Amino acid sequence: MLVYAYRHVDIDKQEADRITGYVEGRGTWQFRMFLGLAQHGLHVTDHEDFDVNLFLKNPRQAISRQVGDEVVVQGILDETDLEAEHRAVRACLASELIEFKETVPSFDDFRGYISEGCVCLANVNRRILDRKPGREGHILLVEDISDSEVLVHDPGPGGGLNITLERDLFAEAWTSPSPEVANIIAIREPRSGHS
Secondary structure, three states: OHHHHHHOOOOOHHHHHHHHOOOOOOOOOOHHHHHHHHHOOOEEEEEEOOOHHHHHHOHHHHHHHHHOOHHHHHHHHHOOOHHHHHHHHHHHHHOOOEEEEOOOOOHHHHHHHHHOOOEEEEEEEHHHHOOOOOOOEEEEEEEEEOOOEEEEEEOOOOOEEEEEEEHHHHHHHHOOOOHHHOEEEEEEOOOOOOO
């Protein structure tokens, strides 16, 4: 969807799954998506309190530092292909079009990225949005944020365009299982001097 919007290149579901490393029943990290976007000439900022260098050295410690809940940490490790994710992280660190900003983002950060013309994605716990127990990672495109609402596009099953969520509900899903997991993936055209 983003590659088409920026580059008018249509990528089918099978190619999108290949680029992102999606495997049914396995957790998918965002690093291969970053690489796919960068390969199409887009700049990506990953804004979250996550130390990718520590992730390369000690994945459990990096995830624990952010998530806090050891049951969730073990679940993430169980569903992660660490070798593939480590390759992707190394490639991201080598890319001039991928930037890591290691702080907990805020709603003001969303507003700042949106005002700069970025497309903003956020990882959320879909189960909270569905008001169900458990954890299911999901990405939403955040279009706008007011004091009481968040306007999103949901590319997932049962999703849609221009969905208005209560800001508190979005915040709960965005910061589940801890405030430190909140993230913003900001995508834009590169500034002059980059390809």
